[in-house]
Amino acid sequence: MTTHRRTSAPTGARSARAARAVRQVGPEYPLTRVYRTSPYQLTVADVAARSGLPPDLVRRYVALGLVDADRDAGGRLWFRAGAPSAIARVQRLRAGLCLNYAAVGVVLDLLDRIDRLETALRRTERAAKEPTTWT
Known part of the structure; x- marks a missing residue:
């Protein structure tokens, strides 16, 4: 073949x-x-234009680990479609709570963990409510 x-x-x-x-x-x-x-379809320029930020700040967010991106063989950054909303979330946390970038990273990790725990809790509650049928 x-x-x-x-x-x-x-x-x-x-x-x-x-x-x-x-x-x-x-x-x-x-x-x-x-x-x-590929799930990584947006370039740095695309994400910068959609989020209204300069491309250097987008690259800084990637370097700090606040936004996920992938590098191709040429070293170019590629982002998922949800990257502009993740950047908006970082900006809201930084402006609304007056946090530095390290603290924003910790808050993002905690929020993601809370979301996973709530999802698991909903699943177990749903499983407990379903009647078991024995055949």
């Missing part, structure tokens, strides 16, 4: 980087195309 990898040509320039077409040739794959989309 031979696999040829090439970049597809979707409508936008950002989509062209994110979506990849894999053409698989062989007896079990007669000219089949599989499209893979």
Whole structure:
């Protein structure tokens, strides 16, 4: 089986980087195309424009660990679609509570942990309310 990898040509320039077409040739794959989309689709410029911040501040948030990003082979940063809302959350915490960046990181970790615990609690409450049926 031979696999040829090439970049597809979707409508936008950002989509062209994110979506990849894999053409698989062989007896079990007669000219089949599989499209893979990366969850990391936004560049630093995209996130900066959507959040209204300079790109250097976005890079600083990544360096401090306040926003998740991935680096490709060329060293460029790629963000998920939720990065602008995560940046807005960091800004609200920093401005509303007058916290430094280290404290914002701790508060974000605590908020994420509280969210996970509440989700687990809801699941156990829901499981306790469901009647068990024995057949």
